[in-house]
Amino acid sequence: MQRYFIKNNQIDHSHILLNKQDSHHVKNVMRMRVGDFVECCDETLLYLGRIVQLDPQTKIEITNQYPATGELAVQVSIAHGVVRREKTEEVMRRLVELGCYAYLPIMMKRSQVKPISDKLERWQTIIKEASEQAKRSKLMMITEPQSWKSLLTTIKDYDLCLVADAGSHPLMKDGFTLNNIANIIVVIGPEGGFDSQEIIDLQRAGGRVVSFGNHIFRTETAPLYAMSVLRYTIGEANAR
Amino acid sequence: MQRYFIKNNQIDHSHILLNKQDSHHVKNVMRMRVGDFVECCDETLLYLGRIVQLDPQTKIEITNQYPATGELAVQVSIAHGVVRREKTEEVMRRLVELGCYAYLPIMMKRSQVKPISDKLERWQTIIKEASEQAKRSKLMMITEPQSWKSLLTTIKDYDLCLVADAGSHPLMKDGFTLNNIANIIVVIGPEGGFDSQEIIDLQRAGGRVVSFGNHIFRTETAPLYAMSVLRYTIGEANAR
Numbered sequence: 001m002q003r004y005f006i007k008n009n010q011i012d013h014s015h016i017l018l019n020k021q022d023s024h025h026v027k028n029v030m031r032m033r034v035g036d037f038v039e040c041c042d043e044t045l046l047y048l049g050r051i052v053q054l055d056p057q058t059k060i061e062i063t064n065q066y067p068a069t070g071e072l073a074v075q076v077s078i079a080h081g082v083v084r085r086e087k088t089e090e091v092m093r094r095l096v097e098l099g100c101y102a103y104l105p106i107m108m109k110r111s112q113v114k115p116i117s118d119k120l121e122r123w124q125t126i127i128k129e130a131s132e133q134a135k136r137s138k139l140m141m142i143t144e145p146q147s148w149k150s151l152l153t154t155i156k157d158y159d160l161c162l163v164a165d166a167g168s169h170p171l172m173k174d175g176f177t178l179n180n181i182a183n184i185i186v187v188i189g190p191e192g193g194f195d196s197q198e199i200i201d202l203q204r205a206g207g208r209v210v211s212f213g214n215h216i217f218r219t220e221t222a223p224l225y226a227m228s229v230l231r232y233t234i235g236e237a238n239a240r
Numbered sequence: 241m242q243r244y245f246i247k248n249n250q251i252d253h254s255h256i257l258l259n260k261q262d263s264h265h266v267k268n269v270m271r272m273r274v275g276d277f278v279e280c281c282d283e284t285l286l287y288l289g290r291i292v293q294l295d296p297q298t299k300i301e302i303t304n305q306y307p308a309t310g311e312l313a314v315q316v317s318i319a320h321g322v323v324r325r326e327k328t329e330e331v332m333r334r335l336v337e338l339g340c341y342a343y344l345p346i347m348m349k350r351s352q353v354k355p356i357s358d359k360l361e362r363w364q365t366i367i368k369e370a371s372e373q374a375k376r377s378k379l380m381m382i383t384e385p386q387s388w389k390s391l392l393t394t395i396k397d398y399d400l401c402l403v404a405d406a407g408s409h410p411l412m413k414d415g416f417t418l419n420n421i422a423n424i425i426v427v428i429g430p431e432g433g434f435d436s437q438e439i440i441d442l443q444r445a446g447g448r449v450v451s452f453g454n455h456i457f458r459t460e461t462a463p464l465y466a467m468s469v470l471r472y473t474i475g476e477a478n479a480r
Contacts, residue, residue, distance in 0.1 A: 070454045070455075094461050094464070097455055097456070097457050097458060097461050098455070098457075098461070098465065099453070099455055133456060133458075134455045134456050134457070135454065135455055135456050136455060171475075171476045172472065172476065173472055173475060173476055211476075212476060213339070213471070213476030214310045214375065215310075215337055215338070215339055215374045215375055215376060216337070216373060216374050216375050217337050217338075217374070218337065218373075221334050221337050221338070221464075224334070224461075224464055224465075224468065225338065225464075225468045225471070228464065228465045228468030228469055228472075229468055229469065229472040231453070231465070232412065232413055232468075232469040232472070232473075233472075235411075235413060236411045236412065236413055236451075236452060236453030
């Protein structure tokens, strides 16, 4: 069933009013009609409802509601050296499917592109749509590109910080356990990888440097590998 | 160091002659000069050599050689419902990085595109280039799109067949062990997933149906998740 993420203020007692974009999607893309059922999610509750009005905006009568569950039991954030826009968007879409909690673009020494902060709104739209298709219960968090210093100061807020580097390091499979871990951050370099000082900075901040084995991953593959492995190790997300 | 895959007939005693495309790459893309070092791999041995001639083709004097190792200890093949060309190529590139042994495009009921068999040569070039960048020791195998029947008859040749489906099935993490497993095939549907008869066919042929959790993966994300998890579980590839 088609899912739409909504904000709390779109709910009025027993009805939900979809925004203009989602109303357009219901009517013109999905070609749904009055009487059809949809799911709405406000990240706390999942509402099952019946369409009672299409114009000017879709109105849904709530028929049932459940707790919005089914996210991974451990929050995984990916901090990624800023890469080109198309790559960022593609990585974001796939990380949503894989259950990532937050994606943090970071300006690193070898980031060959300037951070484009006016893209945040576009990114949030991409995440909302990808989350609806992937049946997430929470929207992946995204931030504007952050500075290296800002990343270093936040690492202490995580129970585990893994740093993915192509050098001679312990393999990821030997690099961590999940005992008493509630949140993880994985730091991944841009094209060309980390500068050697960045690795030192991350180690001083508490990061554990690991390798993914002796094959070289492109910068847009590494987050997908790390997120896949963590999704699997955490136990995959359980069905509602 | 830059790596080039070569065929055995390019080696003449202590020298290697690169083909025209690779010679162009050495000279005009990498801008290397006589005296620079490169790696060449014929899938059995890895040769370290020094460029002694650039024109008309690059000639390399072999200075050292090692066994070509560093592949995953278990061979993982991915059979994937035929998808659009751009998606196929993107999936192929990433599967090379993740250490996949073979990629088998299969015509399934919901494959909405016709198999393009004349693309095989193009695909082999993509795989060669991706393998060189990823520092693989073996080229991933690729076949022309195969029929459903052909897939079913080959499943018995694998020690384990996993079928990835979005329905209510055991999670992948509970679906397999690697005891006495030398080769695995993972079967993944096209956009829209498997037809219900296809699931029955696969189960009869010995396939074990698993879910990746309650998030819905796009057809091009599922092979990357499966390959990542298997790479990790097999033990990642060890450095030379």
